[in-house]
Structures are given as structure tokens and as C-alpha cells.
Amino acid sequence: MPVKTIRQALQEALIHEMRRDPRVVVIGEDVSGGAGTEGGRDAAGGVLGVTKGLIKEFGESRIIDTPITESAIMGAAAGAAVTGLRPVAELMFSDFLGVCFDQIFNQAAKFRYMFGGKARTPLVIRTMVGAGRSAAAQHSQSPYHIFTSVPGLKVVVPSNAYDAKGLLIQAIRDDDPVVFCEHKLMYDLRTDVPDEAYTIPFGEANVVRDGDDVTVVALARMVHYTMEAAEKLAAEGIECEVIDPRTTSPLDEDTILDSVERTGRLVVVDEATPRCSMATDIAALVADKAFAALQAPVRRVTAPHTPVPFAPALEKLYIPDPDRIAAAVREVHGYAR
Amino acid sequence: MITAITMPKWGLTMTEGKVVQWLKQSGAAFAPGDELLEIETSKITNVVEADAAGTLTRIVAPEGTTLPIGALLAVIAPPETPTSDIDAFVAQFVVAEPADTATEEATAAAPREVQALGRTLRCLELGSGDAVPLLLLHGFGGDLNTWMFNQPAFCERRRTLALELPGHGLSSKDVGAGDAAFFTDVIEAALDVERVHVVGHSMGGALAIALAARLPERIASVTLLAPAGLGPEINRDFIETFMRASRRREAVTALQLLVHDPSLIGRAMVEEFLRYKRLDGVVGALETIAHAWFPDGRQAVDLVASLRALTMPVQVIWGRDDRIIPAAHAVAASSAQVHILDGVGHLPHMEKAGEVNRLIRAMIGTG
Numbered sequence: 058m059p060v061k062t063i064r065q066a067l068q069e070a071l072i073h074e075m076r077r078d079p080r081v082v083v084i085g086e087d088v089s090g091g092a093g094t095e096g097g098r099d100a101a102g103g104v105l106g107v108t109k110g111l112i113k114e115f116g117e118s119r120i121i122d123t124p125i126t127e128s129a130i131m132g133a134a135a136g137a138a139v140t141g142l143r144p145v146a147e148l149m150f151s152d153f154l155g156v157c158f159d160q161i162f163n164q165a166a167k168f169r170y171m172f173g174g175k176a177r178t179p180l181v182i183r184t185m186v187g188a189g190r191s192a193a194a195q196h197s198q199s200p201y202h203i204f205t206s207v208p209g210l211k212v213v214v215p216s217n218a219y220d221a222k223g224l225l226i227q228a229i230r231d232d233d234p235v236v237f238c239e240h241k242l243m244y245d246l247r248t249d250v251p252d253e254a255y256t257i258p259f260g261e262a263n264v265v266r267d268g269d270d271v272t273v274v275a276l277a278r279m280v281h282y283t284m285e286a287a288e289k290l291a292a293e294g295i296e297c298e299v300i301d302p303r304t305t306s307p308l309d310e311d312t313i314l315d316s317v318e319r320t321g322r323l324v325v326v327d328e329a330t331p332r333c334s335m336a337t338d339i340a341a342l343v344a345d346k347a348f349a350a351l352q353a354p355v356r357r358v359t360a361p362h363t364p365v366p367f368a369p370a371l372e373k374l375y376i377p378d379p380d381r382i383a384a385a386v387r388e389v390h391g392y393a394r
Numbered sequence: 395m396i397t398a399i400t401m402p403k404w405g406l407t408m409t410e411g412k413v414v415q416w417l418k419q420s421g422a423a424f425a426p427g428d429e430l431l432e433i434e435t436s437k438i439t440n441v442v443e444a445d446a447a448g449t450l451t452r453i454v455a456p457e458g459t460t461l462p463i464g465a466l467l468a469v470i471a472p473p474e475t476p477t478s479d480i481d482a483f484v485a486q487f488v489v490a491e492p493a494d495t496a497t498e499e500a501t502a503a504a505p506r507e508v509q510a511l512g513r514t515l516r517c518l519e520l521g522s523g524d525a526v527p528l529l530l531l532h533g534f535g536g537d538l539n540t541w542m543f544n545q546p547a548f549c550e551r552r553r554t555l556a557l558e559l560p561g562h563g564l565s566s567k568d569v570g571a572g573d574a575a576f577f578t579d580v581i582e583a584a585l586d587v588e589r590v591h592v593v594g595h596s597m598g599g600a601l602a603i604a605l606a607a608r609l610p611e612r613i614a615s616v617t618l619l620a621p622a623g624l625g626p627e628i629n630r631d632f633i634e635t636f637m638r639a640s641r642r643r644e645a646v647t648a649l650q651l652l653v654h655d656p657s658l659i660g661r662a663m664v665e666e667f668l669r670y671k672r673l674d675g676v677v678g679a680l681e682t683i684a685h686a687w688f689p690d691g692r693q694a695v696d697l698v699a700s701l702r703a704l705t706m707p708v709q710v711i712w713g714r715d716d717r718i719i720p721a722a723h724a725v726a727a728s729s730a731q732v733h734i735l736d737g738v739g740h741l742p743h744m745e746k747a748g749e750v751n752r753l754i755r756a757m758i759g760t761g
Contacts, residue, residue, distance in 0.1 A: 058564075223672060251564065255672040261641050267436070267661055291460075312642070 061250040063243055066218035067107045067183075070225035071145065073254040075115055078143060081229055083108060084121040084134055085147025085183075092122050104149055105185075105244055127153050131160035131182070135234075138180035139168050143229060148184040151238060152198045165234040166209030180234040181225070186214075187240040187278060187328060188376055194364035197372075199277075199329040202338070204236040205305040211235040211259055212306040216280040218248045220303055223257035230256065240277045260307035264316075268296030271386050272316040274339050275301060275326040279377060283326050286382040295390050305335055313339060314347050321352035322389045326382055331359040353392035356385040396451075396471040396483045402442060403463040404435065405542035406503070406518075407662075411435045412460040413467065418450045427748060431467065437662035440543060443748035449473055452480055464489045505538060505558070510583035513566035516558040517584070521549020525760060526614045527587045530556040531605075533596025533622075534683060535636055537563030537670065540595060543747035544754070551760060557584060559598075561683060567675030572682035574623075574695050578604045588612065591758040595619040595743060596719065597687060600697055606708075607700040615707040615757050618727070619750070620716050620740050622687065623697035625723035630691030632718050637680055640671060654715045654739040693719075698726045707731075709757050711750055713738030 061069070075081045089112040091100030102109020112120045123130050127148055134146035148154065154161065161182065168176040188197035204212045211233055215221040221239070228235040265280060266287055275283040280301045287297040298316050302309055317323050323343050327336035336357040343355060358377045366372050401411050414432040418424050424444045431442050451471040455461055466487045469480055505516040518538045528548050532540040541556045548554050559577055561569040570576040578601060591614045594602030599621025606613040622628070635648040645664045650656035670676060687695055701708070708730040712721040718740040724732045733753055735746050743750045 219669075251669075251673065253564075254674040255669070256674075257672060258640050264642075264661060 058249040058251060060247045061218050061222075062245050062247050063215070063218045063221045063239070064105065064107055064245065066222035066250050067225055067239070068109070068111075069250070069252075070222045070229070070254075071108065071111065072114070074143075074226055074229040075111070075119065077254070078229075079119075080141065080143045081145065082119045082121060082137070082142055083111060083115075083145045083147070084123060084137075085130055086123055086125055086149055088147055089117070089120050089122050103147075105241075107183075107244075127157035128160060131157035131165070134180055134182070135160050135165040135168070135178065138165065138178045138234070139176050143179040143181075145181045145183060145229060148182050150196050151184040151186045151200050152195050154184075154200060154203065161204075161210070161234070161236075162207050166207050169233065170209060177232040178234050179229075179232050181228045181231075182234070182236045183225075184236065184238055185241045186238045187242055188360075188365045188372055189242045189278075191367060191369050191372060192241075193367040197365035199238075199240075199327075199360075201236070201238045201276075201305055202329055202334045204238075205308075205335065205338070206333070209234065210306060211304065213237045213259070213304050214276045215239070215303060216243075216263075216277050216301050217246060218250050220257060220263065220301075222250055223255050224259075224303065226254055227256040227259060231259070238277070243278055246281075257303070259304045260309050261303065262309035262312040263301045263303055264298065264312065265301050266297060266299040268298040268320070270296045270320060271298070271322040271324060271390050272313070272320045273297045273299050273324045273326060273382070273386060274313055275299065275382075276305070276335060277328065279326040279328055279382075282377065282379045283382055285379040286386065289379070289383055290386055293387075295386060297386060308339075308342075310342055310346070313343065317343050317347045318350045321350050322392075323351070323355045324358060324382070324385045324389055325355065326358045326377055328360060328376060330362050331357060332362055334359060353389045356389050358382050358385045396469060396475060396479065397448075398466050398483075398487060399430065399442070399468040399470060400489075401455075401461050401463045401465045401467060402433070404440065405437070405539050406505075408435050408437070408463060410460055410462045413455045413457055414439060415457055416453055417441070420450060420453045423447070423449050427752065429748075435660060435662065437660045437666070438744065439658050439660065440744070440747060451475065452484070454484060462489065505564075508557070508584045508586075510580045511570075513560045513568060513580065515560065515565040515580070515584055516563055518545070518556040518558075519553060520545055521552055521554050523551035523553070525552035526758070527553040527555060527590045528758065529581075529585070529587075529590040529592045530554065531581065531592065531594035531598030531601050532556070532559065532562065533594075533598045533620075534687070535562070535667075535670075535680065536595065536598070539666070541743070544593075544743050544751055547751045548754070548758070553587070555587070555590070557581065559601075561676070561679030563670065567673070567679045569679045569682050571686060572679070573686035574600060574604050574697075577601050578608060581605055582609065585612075589614055591615045591617070593617040593619065593754060594621065596740065597622045597683075599623070600695055603697045603701050603704070606704050606706060607697075610705060613706055616704065616709070617754050617757055618708070618710045618730075619742050620712050620719055620721075621697075621710065621723075622693060622719060623695045624701065624726040625698075625720070626692045627720050627723070628688050628691065628693050629718045630688075633684055633688055633691065637677065637684060640668070642668065645671075651717050652740045653745055654713060654737050655745070658745065701727055702729060707757060709733065709753065711735065711742050711753055713740060713742045713745065716740045
């Protein structure tokens, strides 16, 4: 099977769906990639190259460059979605959600409900999350938990290229607004990805690793750090079951609860800040629905409740790493009343 | 001579396995076919059997350890071998590692593509030699990996060809009418050898009968594993769950019905099944096939007369606890050799791979 990067997997998903369905359009800042530069359109293919080549095949009526105004992008996309197109809109950095939150939070997410189920809003918002590039506090956040807290939005946080392609195709075919969060350090991660189109259902976690000792739930880049920690811990005789929820809304509660029923121990790893976060949400879920199974307190490994530091040394300390994850697992595993 | 038992490689994707249990203890003598140890992969658990008689002189890999393929598990040596020789053998053992991954990918067995009736099919070919080739036909919803424990056992003296039928695995998803005639046409078009032994499982068993009836001079022998086409009964719940399953829980329910011991089904097998089911076109293809073969939860394809008319050697192998197609259907194969295996469900070639491989070897011989 061909090995592809997340960037390639996302591009394939866009191409499959744009060929399959003429209503699918891409709209965002610099999505043709290079307009106004010496190389012209398609010279860059978007800020991260995901949309490179699309303008040639699909033209400017379906690959729509916009002014630098997120509120206009999201407003146009929400309106287009509710009137019959299936836009894939780019919110380049999720940190910019503030300037277009009304269009997402109070419009797109509410249309179906406000129109008594008569309106559909098949809108996908692709957006970057994650720290690690010294992009400072305004370009490094992971606010998927903010989107997750909004009823009416579905939220996808993929961790590998196979999932990225299947989840993006699912997102485009879904009739509700979906926020699709891409970690900016993961575009070059590779794995086996079929050439064919396929879909991964929302609300279906991936059990990345089997283990009977401690359940570790992790998202996006933290899945890979957790797997690193799990290999080290296995050498010490501690077997982690690693669960990647893949979507935070809907959340596959059953897979998490079933696992904790078996292991009795839970660590949640989340690159986002800890207050009102996915780590907190999942910890609460387990405390609420699997309390009797717990043999140790739930541990959360998260960023601190601060902005993301610019200084590389501080940023490195800010992001959870395999050592911190392993330490939390050891603590939970060794806990005795 | 001192020899090694090493971690086997089952299927295209296995990289490591876990020693679950030693079924012979250190110092024990064993005969060919004796079960030596149980190995669990993320996909399935299987038993390693002895090829020849010997003595399990020393177990190197204790129960519970996970090791890469090729790693030393135990040492086989004649009883009088000095301990120092065994020590030296263990100390000097080197896992045969490929020089680098690029070479490995270039040389490792990879499925090739075959064109048949406008469809692209995957075909895994292993082995070479003058003996009559072996053709392997998987069942409804199966793929090349169906034969992971069997195909490597027959490639010493012959070509072995595992064909992935339309609608299955990564082959084209266009299944035409999806009926026995369509698949038999495709197999005939894809068959690039003069004469073959054929082994078919479930729906592939029915296709083996149909193929042998159509091309009697080209089919040397027929081995049927829990074949379809010999009676009306089939587990309707299984077919429906199998078709519907898009999530892990339903997939586990469906796949566990296939085997006598549900613990055989590992996480990776469930994941592979789901990855297949998620591909565009798969559910539609399976629906077309199911409608042609199992409308209203009954088998519509009847190959009893065709089977009875075959003149080449035929054998039927069935698990006594088959919960998909009842083993009682084997009585329809009046003239064939029939082997009913205890403690086996619908996948005899996976659940009792050693025994099924011996029966196939006895049928196809060395010619």
C-alpha cells in the first residue's frame, strides 16, 4: 500500500470529493496559493501546500481566494452551505476563531436547529492547531475544546494520514458543520493510505495499542508522544491501552469507558490548556460513568494554563512530552489506597 | 544438527509476535504436527506446529515476551548435544534482518495486479517450481490475507496464486451481477496457468466447484473449505451484521461468529476488516453479491449436482462448530473425502492451519 503524508492524504480527500461532487468548493486565504507573487497562482498551493494543484483542475470558481478577513470567509461559507454548496473553508490558524466566531458559533452551528430541521449546513472548516514552531501565543493554540463545547458543531482531530483522509471525506459528505483541526507539525507524518476514497465514521475512536494496565486517551500529536511513552513503559512491564478518539464531537464514550472498566486507571493527554478542556471533559466522563471501576485518581497531562511561550526552551517545557506522560502513567499504575 | 525455532511471519504486515504459551516444555520430544507453542499477533492467535520430529532442547523466549519476526524462540538439538554447544548456538544466533527497508520492500512478496474482464484484481504469487500450481479462492468478504497461514506452506515446489476477487480487498469494486457465473468468468479470465489444484473457502469453495465443472481438464484437484452451494442454510444474522458493520463493536460481533474460539480475533484483524468496509463501493458490492447468493437469508446457489459430477479428486473440510454454514452440508459431497474438524468454526484454514495444510498436501501431493 502506498505511504503518504498527512498533507497528501488531505489533498487526495479534497480531489476525490471535488471530482465526485460539483457542489464541493474550497474557499479561504491564498488557497490557490501564490496569487500576486512572481510565480503566480498555484506557485505555493496554499500556506502549507495542501491545496496545491487544485486551481489548475477545478478553476477559480471552485478554488476561491479571499481577502484576509476570516469573518467574510466563514460568513460566505456558511451562507453557501445553507443554500446548496458544500464549502471547505480554511481558517488558516484556529487562533483566529475570535474574528469569525459569530458566523461559526451562532450561525452555522444553529441553522439546522433554528430552521426546524429544514436547513442543512454541509460546511467543513479546515484549521491549524498546535504549538512547537515558536509561532508565539497568537499562532500556537489548540482550541478544539472551544469548538467541541458548541452544540451543532462536529469536531475532528486526526493523528495520522490514514485517518486524516477518511475523516476529511466523511466531513465533506456530512450535512452538518465540521471543524477539522490539523496539527501544524504533523503534515509530513507518513503512513499507509489507500488510493481509493473511504470514510471513517465520526464518534469511533481508534484503539492504537492494546494493554491491560492503564488506559491513556490522547489526541493529535499527543498520540505519538503517548506511543513513545508506552513503548518505554512496556519495557518496565506496564502495558498501556492507547485510545485516539479521532473526533471530540461526537466523542466515542463507549470505547473509553469499556477500556477503563478493564484497566481501572486513566491518563488523559492533551496539548491544549487544562481548564474546560478535552482532558477535563474525558476525566469528568470517566468519574461520572466509570467511578466504581477506578483504582486510582485520573491524571491529566496537559499544557499549563498560560499562553504558549515564544521562547523555544519554554515552549518545549509547555508541551506535554513522553517523559511527562510516562511519569503520569507510572504514578497512576503504582497508586495504592 | 542444532536448529532454531524462530518467530514466524504470517501475512503481509506482521512485524512482531508474542509468545503466549509453550505447549511443549523444555526437554520434551515432539513428532511432526505436534503443537509447539501459541503465538499472538495484533491480528490473530495461531499455533506453531513441528515440521519434523525432534527434541525441544531449550526454550529461549519465555511466555509473555514480544519479539520481532525471525527472533530465536527455542533450540532444537539431538539429545546428546553438549550444553556448551547450545549456549554457543544461542549466543551466536543472529536475527536475519534485511539489509535495509528499501531492499526488503523491493524483494518481499508483494501482490501484483491482474486484469480480468476490465477489472483490476490483486494476486499474491509465492513460490516457483515444476509442480502443478495451487490456486486459492477466498470467501465472501475475504481477501489475500485469508491464506496467511496456508500459502507459504505450499510454495517450495510450485507457484501458489491467491486471487483477490472483485469487490474484495483492494481489487476493483465492480462485481457485475455478483453471481457465481460472473466470478467464475473472472477467475477463468485471470487464470494464466494451464492446470491448477484449487482450494476454495466458503463462497470461494462454491466457485472452485463451478470452475472445476467448467474446466475439468484444467483442474487437477479440488479442496473445499466450508463451501457455499451445498445446501440452503446460511447464518442470516452473520450476513446482515457483516454487511452493516462500520464500527468496531459490530465488526467484532460479526468476525467472532466466524471462529470457534472468539479470542482468536485480534484488534488488527478487526481494523483491517473495517478499513476494507470503509472503502467507497465495498458495501454496494457486498450487497450485490449477497443478493445474488443469499437472498432472504437462504443460499440461492446450488452446486450439489455439479460437485457430484466432478471427476478429479475432491475433498471437503468443515469445522464441526461452523456457525455460518452448517457442517451437515458436507453430506451432499457423497463421493468426496470429507473431514470434519472438532473445535473449529467457519475458518478451518486459520483455526487449524496445520491440519488443513496436511490435508491439502495429501491431496495435491508433490506433482
